[in-house]
Amino acid sequence: MTVLVYSEEYKKHDEISHPExxxxxxxxxxxxxxxxxxxxxxxxxxxxxxxxxxxKVHSKSHVNFIKxxxxxGGGNIDFDTYTTPDTYHVAKISxxxxxxxxxxxxxxxxxxxxxxxxxxHHSNSERSMGFCIFNxxxxxxxxxxxxxxxxxFLVLDCDVHYGNxxxxxxxxxxxxLYISIHQDPRTIFxxxxxxxxxxxxxxxxxxxxxxxxAYSNTNDYIYILEKILKPVASQFKADFxxxxxxxxGHSNDxxxxxxxxxxxxxxxxxxxxxxAHKIALILEGGYDHETLxxxxxxxLNALNNHNENNDYDVDLSHVSEETKSLFKxxxxxxxxxxxx
Ligand SMILES: [Zn+2]
Numbered sequence: 001m002t003v004l005v006y007s008e009e010y011k012k013h014d015e016i017s018h019p020e021x022x023x024x025x026x027x028x029x030x031x032x033x034x035x036x037x038x039x040x041x042x043x044x045x046x047x048x049x050x051x052x053x054x055x056k057v058h059s060k061s062h063v064n065f066i067k068x069x070x071x072x073g074g075g076n077i078d079f080d081t082y083t084t085p086d087t088y089h090v091a092k093i094s095x096x097x098x099x100x101x102x103x104x105x106x107x108x109x110x111x112x113x114x115x116x117x118x119x120x121h122h123s124n125s126e127r128s129m130g131f132c133i134f135n136x137x138x139x140x141x142x143x144x145x146x147x148x149x150x151x152x153f154l155v156l157d158c159d160v161h162y163g164n165x166x167x168x169x170x171x172x173x174x175x176x177l178y179i180s181i182h183q184d185p186r187t188i189f190x191x192x193x194x195x196x197x198x199x200x201x202x203x204x205x206x207x208x209x210x211x212x213x214a215y216s217n218t219n220d221y222i223y224i225l226e227k228i229l230k231p232v233a234s235q236f237k238a239d240f241x242x243x244x245x246x247x248x249g250h251s252n253d254x255x256x257x258x259x260x261x262x263x264x265x266x267x268x269x270x271x272x273x274x275x276a277h278k279i280a281l282i283l284e285g286g287y288d289h290e291t292l293x294x295x296x297x298x299x300l301n302a303l304n305n306h307n308e309n310n311d312y313d314v315d316l317s318h319v320s321e322e323t324k325s326l327f328k329x330x331x332x333x334x335x336x337x338x339x340x
Contacts, residue, residue: 001110002041002300002303002304003042003110003113004032004042004043004044004113004115005043005046005097005100005101005112005114005115006025006029006044006097006114007045007046007116008045009086009090010022010025010090010116012084012086012089012090013083013084013087013090013091013118015082015084018080019131019254019287020117020118020131020285022117023289024117024286024287026289027289027290027292027293028115028292028293030293031293031294031297032293032296035301037301037304037306038297038300038301044104044112047093047100048093049096049134049143051063053099053139053142053143053146054092054134054139056146057135057138057139057142057169058123058125058134058135059125061126062125062126062127063134066088066091066128066134067088069088070085070087070088071085073085074087077128077129078129080130081130081131081132083133087118087133088133090117090118091118091134092134093116094118094119094120094133094134094136095116095134095135095136095139095140096116097115097116097136098120098137098139098282099139099140099143101114101140101281101282102140102143102240102242102280105278105279105280106150110278111278111279111280111303113280113282113283113299113300113303114136114280114282115296116136116282117283118133118134119131119132119246119285120133120134120135120136120165120166120284121137121157121159121161121164121166122161122164122165122190124164124165124168124169125169127165129165130161130189131285135165135166135169137163137244138166138169140280140282141153141155141176141242144240150240151239152177152236152238152240153176153239154176154177154179154233154236154241154242154275154276155176155179155242155244156179156180156229156268157178157181157246158243158245158246158268159245159246159284159285160246160248160249161183161188161189161256161284161285162180162182162190162192162193162209162211163178163182163244164190164192164193166178167193167197167207167209170206170207171203171207172199172202174206177206177232177236177238179208179210179228179229180209180210181210181224182209182212183212183214183216183256183257184212184214185211187214187257188214188257193209193211194211195209195326195329195330195333196333198333198334205334205336205337205338208330208334210224210225210326211326212224212326213323214258215257215258215259216258216260216320217259217260217261218259218260218261219314219319220319220320221260221264222264222267222312222314223314223316223319223324224323224326224330225268225271227327228327228340229271230274230275231339231340233276235338236338240280241276241279242279243268243269243279243280243282244282244284245265245281245282245283246283246284247265247285247286247288247292247296248285248286248287249264250262250264250295252288252290252291253287253288253291254288255285262294265296265298265302266298266301267302267311267312269302269303270310273302281299281303
């Protein structure tokens, strides 16, 4: 059974008027509690990532900036990213959660899921932004490289926002294939994540953006992912697979104009499991609490093979012309690197 990685300490990074607050995890835990199939779910409490491991990704000046700000009582880093006196401590545990989940995947026959917060995918080596403090997934990748000598990583990021921090950190790195499906950056934060952002130098071709038109639905998402995800994964042949999961592309979410329904989340989880057998999941966004709690249980059940059938028959009449032409553009741009 999947292992859930969670710390009570996450509650200490909290600002009740902000959408990224501790009630998100309370909602997730409430739904897990109600679910009979998850009665035996193993919950592991992670240690904090060490400063040394965080410094493999973030500059010393950035880490010290966060530390000093929290010592002085916390405060806003930008108009949408807050810190509290406990944020430095909690952000280290959130990174530790990503490391712990990854270690469990390597050392057991199970998948593992870190529901750490603050989230991480908008933070780059020099800057926190977009509710994120440290880049949890990048810190886990550097840890796995150093300690386990893992060479090639595939990250599928399905949060509705482009993970510009993760992309930036590995932009020149051909050993991390970062695939992000997100809402068209002309219509949503962080205003980056266009198809043309393909990586640079040796990393060219290993940053794969799928910027979906606003109001895309589950048919649009699955139409394009079916054509891209498995072919690319089988050609890249990663040694380790992450699903960076956000639930903010759901039609109920207040922070996006994307119209996914519940079916998308168990479907994408199952696809990743078919690619890799066992995977590490790292939580990013998701701000409608009931939707977050409900869909998260569906992800856990998919991980544990509790759902009878997570296939999805795409209804082409619900796939927009923009989605179809986006696939053609991606196919053209990435043809030197992958066959679809
Ligand atoms: Zn997001």
